[in-house]
Amino acid sequence: MPPNVSLxxxxxxxxxxxxxxxxxxxxxxxxxxxxxxxxxAGLRMALTRTEDASGEWHxxxxxxxxxxxxxxxxxxxxxxxxxxxxxxxxxxxxxxxSSMETARNNARMVRTALTRETWESINxxxxxxxxxxAAPIDDRELPAVLDRIKRETALIRGAFYGTMLRNEIxxxxxxxxxxxxxxxxxxxxxxxxxxxxxxxxxxxxTMDNYQWxxxxxxxxxxxxxxxxxxxxxxxxxxxxxxxxxxxMPRSLAFCYRFINEHLELLAEDYGQRHACHETAHKTRxxxxxxxxxxxxxxxxxxxLVDFIRxxxxxxxxxxxxxxxx
Amino acid sequence: MMPxxxxxxxxxxxxxxxxxxxxxxxxxxxxxxxxEQDSARLTEKMEDAERVFRKTGITFAVxxxxxxxxxxxxxxxxxxxxxxxxxxxxxxxxxxxxxxxxAFLDDIYHRQEILRAGRIPKELIARNAAFLPEMIGVRPPxxxxxxxxxxxxxxxxxxxxxxxxxxxxTPSGVSYMLENRETMMQLFPELFQKIRVCPVENYPxxxxxxxAEVAPSGAGSEPTIAVLTPGSYNSAYFxxxxxxxxxxxQLVEGQDLRVVNGHIAMRTTEGYKQIDVLxxxxxxxxxxxxxxxxxxVLGVAGIMDIYRAGxxxxxxxxxxxxADDKAIYSYMPEIVEFYTGRKAILGNVPTWRCSEPDSxxxxxxxxxxxxxxxxxxxxxxxxxxxxxxxxxEREAFAAKLAANPGNYIAQPTLALSTCPVLTEKGLAPxxxxxxxxxxxxxxxxxVPGGLTRVALKEGSLVVNSSQGxxxxxxxxxxx
Numbered sequence: 001m002p003p004n005v006s007l008x009x010x011x012x013x014x015x016x017x018x019x020x021x022x023x024x025x026x027x028x029x030x031x032x033x034x035x036x037x038x039x040x041a042g043l044r045m046a047l048t049r050t051e052d053a054s055g056e057w058h059x060x061x062x063x064x065x066x067x068x069x070x071x072x073x074x075x076x077x078x079x080x081x082x083x084x085x086x087x088x089x090x091x092x093x094x095x096x097x098s099s100m101e102t103a104r105n106n107a108r109m110v111r112t113a114l115t116r117e118t119w120e121s122i123n124x125x126x127x128x129x130x131x132x133x134a135a136p137i138d139d140r141e142l143p144a145v146l147d148r149i150k151r152e153t154a155l156i157r158g159a160f161y162g163t164m165l166r167n168e169i170x171x172x173x174x175x176x177x178x179x180x181x182x183x184x185x186x187x188x189x190x191x192x193x194x195x196x197x198x199x200x201x202x203x204x205x206t207m208d209n210y211q212w213x214x215x216x217x218x219x220x221x222x223x224x225x226x227x228x229x230x231x232x233x234x235x236x237x238x239x240x241x242x243x244x245x246x247x248m249p250r251s252l253a254f255c256y257r258f259i260n261e262h263l264e265l266l267a268e269d270y271g272q273r274h275a276c277h278e279t280a281h282k283t284r285x286x287x288x289x290x291x292x293x294x295x296x297x298x299x300x301x302x303x304l305v306d307f308i309r310x311x312x313x314x315x316x317x318x319x320x321x322x323x324x325x
Numbered sequence: 326m327m328p329x330x331x332x333x334x335x336x337x338x339x340x341x342x343x344x345x346x347x348x349x350x351x352x353x354x355x356x357x358x359x360x361e362q363d364s365a366r367l368t369e370k371m372e373d374a375e376r377v378f379r380k381t382g383i384t385f386a387v388x389x390x391x392x393x394x395x396x397x398x399x400x401x402x403x404x405x406x407x408x409x410x411x412x413x414x415x416x417x418x419x420x421x422x423x424x425x426x427x428a429f430l431d432d433i434y435h436r437q438e439i440l441r442a443g444r445i446p447k448e449l450i451a452r453n454a455a456f457l458p459e460m461i462g463v464r465p466p467x468x469x470x471x472x473x474x475x476x477x478x479x480x481x482x483x484x485x486x487x488x489x490x491x492x493x494x495t496p497s498g499v500s501y502m503l504e505n506r507e508t509m510m511q512l513f514p515e516l517f518q519k520i521r522v523c524p525v526e527n528y529p530x531x532x533x534x535x536x537a538e539v540a541p542s543g544a545g546s547e548p549t550i551a552v553l554t555p556g557s558y559n560s561a562y563f564x565x566x567x568x569x570x571x572x573x574x575q576l577v578e579g580q581d582l583r584v585v586n587g588h589i590a591m592r593t594t595e596g597y598k599q600i601d602v603l604x605x606x607x608x609x610x611x612x613x614x615x616x617x618x619x620x621x622v623l624g625v626a627g628i629m630d631i632y633r634a635g636x637x638x639x640x641x642x643x644x645x646x647x648a649d650d651k652a653i654y655s656y657m658p659e660i661v662e663f664y665t666g667r668k669a670i671l672g673n674v675p676t677w678r679c680s681e682p683d684s685x686x687x688x689x690x691x692x693x694x695x696x697x698x699x700x701x702x703x704x705x706x707x708x709x710x711x712x713x714x715x716x717x718e719r720e721a722f723a724a725k726l727a728a729n730p731g732n733y734i735a736q737p738t739l740a741l742s743t744c745p746v747l748t749e750k751g752l753a754p755x756x757x758x759x760x761x762x763x764x765x766x767x768x769x770x771x772v773p774g775g776l777t778r779v780a781l782k783e784g785s786l787v788v789n790s791s792q793g794x795x796x797x798x799x800x801x802x803x804x
Contacts, residue, residue, distance in 0.1 A: 013575065013591075013593045013594075013595070013598050014593055014594045015575055015577065015581050015591060015592065015593055015594075016581070016592045016593060016594055017578065017580065017581050017592070019594045105557065108557045108562070108566075109556075109557045111566040111570065111576075112566050112569050112570040112575075112576050120380055123380065124380060127379070168594065172594075266594075270594070270595050272595075322594040323592050323593065323594055323596065325580075
């Protein structure tokens with residue numbers, strides 16, 4: 001007879017407040033990184049075409065979802081005002097500095113749920129960026145500063161993936177990351193949807209080429225695009241890539257693939273499904289079955305507006321279903 | 326808490342008591358090692374230590390200092406070393422004292438025999454803010470009132486140890502004891518191979534075990550334990566998170582808790598779950614808005630009812646502050662004798678109670694030699710160090726004292742022992758104290774070590790971290 005081996009499994013509980021903290025910690029880390037990408041793309045645009053730099057910086061601020069707050073404090077859209085606002089300004093709750101501050105405060109709050117490596121990577125990122133963003137950024141330093149932001153968030157991600165147990169703590173964290181990322185990609189597309197419309201796709205003028213490249217660059221997809229599609233930019237391909245391509249890590253389809261996966265794992269662990277599961281499943285099906293032609297036919301802008309609204313609702317449902325507060 | 330200010334007192338140095346002979350025995354092996362070290366390497370290690378602390382986020386918040394809202398407590402890399410023999414004597418004294426403290430609390434909230442026997446005056450209890458009438462007649466699970474105690478001990482000579490304060494409410498600093506050791510082992514692994522130092526790292530396991538042993542009788546064999554923190558903006562938040570993490574229990578805030586079916590429960594991602602033992606790091610006044618401060622959001626509405634019904638253990642029990650009040654402190658020798666039937670092994674620092682006319686007169690006449698403290702003060706605030714104060718300061722303090730004598734006690738200015746610290750100019754002696762940590766359940770556990778606090782300014786007697794004090798690793802030798 002085999003020996004009677006009984007495993008003592010501790011029934012670990014997770015506080016609703018901790019789940020909330022993990023979710024927002026990751027949303028803000030993701031936000032800080034996205035902000036750096038956006039500024040990077042804006043910088044590239046401003047460097048390559050100077051005729052309407054102010055318009056470009058304006059659209060960067062709109063993509064960041066911070067236009068109202070920006071207009072309250074600034075009158076002109078320039079490299080200096082926009083980068084300062086998006087990277088350093090602590091009155092802007094979504095600036096890189098504010099995001100890192102919020103991420104770290106959340107990390108402090110949920111510290112017992114994090115590995116030492118994860119906590120230290122966040123704490124060190126916060127220390128490094130606080131030092132770097134203490135004074136206004138010199139133009140010449142901007143590329144290095146943006147690189148550093150991306151590097152710090154990459155280190156956090158590395159520590160997180162490398163050391164965290166794959167339990168509900170991991171799931172709630174990932175939900176934060178992907179809900180934020182989906183929101184970010186959808187907003188970038190929506191701000192520039194008009195340059196992607198088929199009506200102007202007849203020929204890629206130089207201007208359109210820059211615009212398209214800028215969209216791809218703001219999600220760091222300008223190189224990988226060429227590995228998946230033909231070398232010339234085509235708006236339908238770009239939209240397809242960022243919305244429906246399940247292999248592109250910042251696409252809406254990719255985000256929802258993982259949102260679903262983590263929600264399913266939670267349902268399995270807890271033995272219970274909620275409203276958020278329905279919402280996520282619906283969006284995921286839509287992205288999985290959809291074609292870019294259908295989306296264009298029924299209106300890209302309308303599609304994106306609906307998507308952003310549903311994505312916000314999903315976040316609210318997750319918070320309610322798992323007793324975040 | 327320590328006397329403040331700078332004085333020139335001939336103090337006992339624990340490493341080198343006099344220049345002519347060598348180091349004291351507990352320090353011989355360490356001192357030999359130290360002499361072989363290159364001073365540049367030591368300075369480098371000192372910087373490494375600071376980096377480690379900052380990286381791991383071991384900081385404390387200083388209230389009212391916006392900019393420096395997160396500061397490090399300076400750490401000195403020269404350990405404070407105590408021999409096994411010295412330690413055994415200390416632990417006997419501490420155990421006796423802790424037994425007396427719990428017996429006193431039980432008595433004060435029940436029959437009050439010590440008052441009937443006339444050993445301490447009734448009004449000292451009746452008019453004391455730390456006495457909680459809500460606790461009268463309440464017997465905590467397992468009969469333990471103060472579960473976690475940090476006894477502050479000072480040394481003035483080879484065999485002279487005094488208890489300066491019994492921290493019987495919510496002593497802090499134990500995370501520094503643990504992190505200091507961790508850091509020393511990282512910086513100087515070779516030292517721990519040479520010298521046998523008693524380990525302290527099982528403190529969190531012992532704490533968990535100890536808390537589980539005092540769970541309510543209905544809690545079952547695996548009681549659920551949680552640490553209650555005021556939140557991440559509290560100055561000791563790092564420690565609260567650290568202990569919860571090391572024990573493998575939840576770190577909760579008041580907003581996570583509520584009364585569910587006659588128990589305290591925490592809001593989890595799967596609904597409310599019962600808690601059996603709450604290690605609270607929230608003061609009595611904030612514990613229950615229905616019983617104490619009504620505007621408190623740090624506690625749990627109704628927890629006192631659950632507590633009185635015996636359905637949760639609160640560690641330490643509400644109302645334990647009556648045992649570490651500074652006016653009560655002066656009666657500790659009587660208290661120890663009353664409940665243990667023996668003389669106190671560890672002495673008190675002689676204390677004048679200014680509420681007594683003769684004492685007040687003496688204190689006012691000798692104000693330049695004494696340390697005067699507020700009865701309810703802590704953290705080195707609201708006190709006067711006579712020898713270090715200017716004349717005008719002393720006169721102003723004397724006026725306050727005369728106006729409300731019952732609010733003050735006075736003690737002689739003690740020549741606290743010194744230990745060397747590493748400064749830019751090499752080793753230099755600085756005054757230290759010692760806080761060992763005691764755990765009480767059905768038995769008493771004392772981890773061999775503790776927190777050594779050190780006044781980093783030359784000649785200063787203030788070891789409080791809020792006033793420029795630092796810490797050292799504390800070694801109890803396995804000899």
